Amino acid sequence: MVAASAPVAAAGTGVAGLTWLLVLLPLVASLLIVFLGRRMPARGAELGIAAVAASFLLSLATLWRVVQGAGPVERSFTWAPIGSFTLQVGWYVDGLAAVMFVMIGLVSLCVHVYSLGYMQGDARFTWFYAALALFTGSMLNLVAANNLFQLLVGWELVGICSYLLIGHWWEEHVNSSSAIKAFITTKTGDVPFIFGIFTLVVTTGTSNIPRIAEAVEHGELGRGVLVAAALLLFGGAIGKSAQFPLHVWLPDAMAGPTPVSALIHAATMVVAGVYLVGRMFGVFAAAPGAMGVVSTIAGITMLIAALLAMVQDDIKRVLAYSTVSQLAYMLAGLSLGEAGYTPGLFHMFTHAFFKALLFLGAGSVIHAVHSNNMSEMGGLRKVMPVTFWTFLIGSAALAGIPPLAGFWSKDEIITTAFRTGNMALWATAMLTAVLTAFYMSRAVLLTFFGPFRGHGHPHESPAVMTAPLVVLAAGSVLVGFLGAPQLDAVFADWVHVGEAHHEPFSYGFAAISVAGALLGIAAGYRLYARWREREPLRALGPAYTLLERKYFLDDLYWVGIVRPVRDRVSAAVDWSNRVILDGIVHAFARAARGLSRAIDLVDARAIDGAVNGLAHTTGFSGGILRYIQSGNVQRYAAFLFTGVIVLAIVFTRF
């Protein structure tokens, strides 16, 4: 791309030297939208789209450098020296960052364009675009950061953008409380995260990510420190990437507008946790036991989330639980060590395409039928052909049907689990793959087949909404080939630790995966091909109730955490109010009453006279002082200056 001979300040870094521009463009656009958006012809949307498109082009150029075999580029500037520690700002661009840039840029661009249609006529349209652009910039900053503190800044900024956008329609109470739930739940994970950062910074003396990786490699850190740091960092990932037991916020985050769900809660922000584990992979790999924890959490999460996705009626919630489950796949891949590094991150890359596609498709359906519930959809295949076909491609990709993107990445994770001998994880991943195919075929059948059960006459969405669908559908078909072993699996050359792993393609494993997916689809078809008033899965009895109530986790948190904190604190306050304060007040009252009776007699005679006398005196002196308290600022100023002069004289004389 930009030749190394270009006289850029950062010699030889080419377009990677422009990473600051890539990050700043959306952030600046966000500010401009806030201040100028309302006066622009498209109410600020064009600013956001232009900035994100420019960032996307830069990210493509950055990726092109990586494709040509350029190594990682790091630039670091001193931001603020604090004693012996120096806060840095800079960027670190390797294959992983470049791939993330492209992914974020493309999905964000699609969502920006799509929202033109979806958010049309919204009261806070301009503000929505400002928040979207701010989010994009923050996410790019998170990825570009070369040090943990800058990463943390991006991490928290995307969190606040998520909060703002989930609560975009805050007039409805449930939306604003969902936003608060998302914010507080992820924040629960952020507390260990920041302590993990402190642990690494204190023990290595630097927040610079490549430096820390070097320190870990040279064995400068003790085992205990490594385990603590890895687990604390993973706490952040559990919160941000919605892993068990903090996954409860993501389904509720669906209260936000659907484009937001596609961008933030499917493709980008929620993979920040996965990215973190990938970026700090050295720490995790070197910490004995930490990978086991990651693996266990991921295994639990992928299964329970997939089970939950089966019983949802809200189409967005199906996709939300599916996202939780797929995020667990990515972490499971990473937890397999060096061999699983590339598959895990490859799945993150492909997942962004088809999950964003599915969300935008769901948004298109919701836009048409004005309901989130699949029981009020059905038969949309004929009236919304573009949405139907793209949604079908996305579903097939997610279910792992070859040769779509999801097949290559998911199969790679499952195969790697088997090859590294992690049989428990392999079995869980296989089972989850079957369930995934099942709930996706259920969603497709309920939404697009059978009779239409809603109200009104749904019609296909406008071109600004279907065009992004087509782009993402093309991506869902094509990006998988980047990791196809038959085509040299170029993705592994871009994103790898140590030597790039090129595992040979195993037709046996692929056959098992595809058979699993087909099994899930067949089961889905069997149950949902014909519309039934009664949900067929209700036949499961108590198990269905368990799923419907989300394993009672929300109730558990409510009873176990929210209510005790709220009730204890409020009860304590109430008790102290009643017993202590009231007691004191009552005692005073009683004493006062007794006293007043005694005094009553005295009062009438002696005191009245005194009081009246006092009142008169007060009134009289007030009348005089009134002239000083004129309320006239200039007179006050005159007093002030007089005082200063008097003080000056006093100080100079004595």
Add this chain to the structure above:
Amino acid sequence: MIRLPLALLFSAALFSVGVYGVLARRNAVMVLMAIELMLNAVNVNLVAFSQQLGQLVGQVFALFVIAVAAAEVGIGLAIVILLYRNRETINVDEVNLLRW
């Protein structure tokens, strides 16, 4: 080369004019201008001492004062304009809604 006492005398005179303006004027714009006079008297002092002591800090500080004064007068004039729009007067004596 101006001698220090001369500069200080000038500064003191300027300051006194400013104080008089703040105390005696009824026109809000005039009051603001008088405040500017006082600030500039301070600047003269700062620059004079900077010259005398051969240290640049004083001049830097004067620049800061100029910047802050610009911001202050910007806000002040904005308030005066809003005041005039609402009350049709900029006489500080008549702006007494919050009095008592």
